Amino acid sequence: MSEDRHTALNDTTPFNALALENQLCFSLYAASKEIIKQYKPLLAPLHITYTQYLVMLVLWEHDDLSVKELGSHLCLDSGTLTPVLKKLQDKQLLDRIRDQRDERSVVISLTDEGRALQSKAADIPKKLLALFPLTATEAATLQMLAGKLVQGSSDI
Structure with missing residues (x-):
């Protein structure tokens, strides 16, 4: 883009800061939606969603995390994460175990099936x-x- 972004190419139309196409947030939002859409057919053979895939990526790198630690990696709160973890547990890809040192904390660990899924996702x-x-x-x-x-x- 030219140095003077505040005028259009014909130099008569002022830059519209409120135009949708001039919003960084919209470009990032639209790109994110498109990327997530493209993941769907790639993840279908693994029978997991995009959000479940993100959880698995973190666990393949750092197994045995608390829900809080996992949420921190993913920028997700426990209210959003808990149903995702429950579905992954139902698929037998991970276990949720109460921390013996702190009953309020739940530790997330991969199962053998969860570890095996990593090679299929490579x-x-x-x-x-x-x-x-x-x-x-x-x-x-x-x-x-x-x-x-x-x-x-x-x-x-």
Whole structure:
């Protein structure tokens, strides 16, 4: 984009700061919806939803987490996370066990089936990236910039 973003190409129409296409939030929202939509057929063979996939990604990296710790990784509260965890437990992919040191806390652990699902999901990130018109460098830059936005907002 040119240095002077406040005028249109013909220099007679002022920049409309309230136009939907000029909203960073809408671009991120629409992109997020599209990405999540593209996950659906990739996750269908695993019989899990996108949110369940995110939970599994965290547990494959950090098994035996409290619900609070898991929620922190995913930016989800326990009220949102609990039904997702219940469904994954019903699928026998994880166990929810009360922490013996603190009865109020529930520890989430992968089952053998949950661990085995990791190898079946291994190609999903690569398959997803192939669906979008981004180079590997562009994808890495986009991920870095999105992370910067998330980190910056948590510092406020």
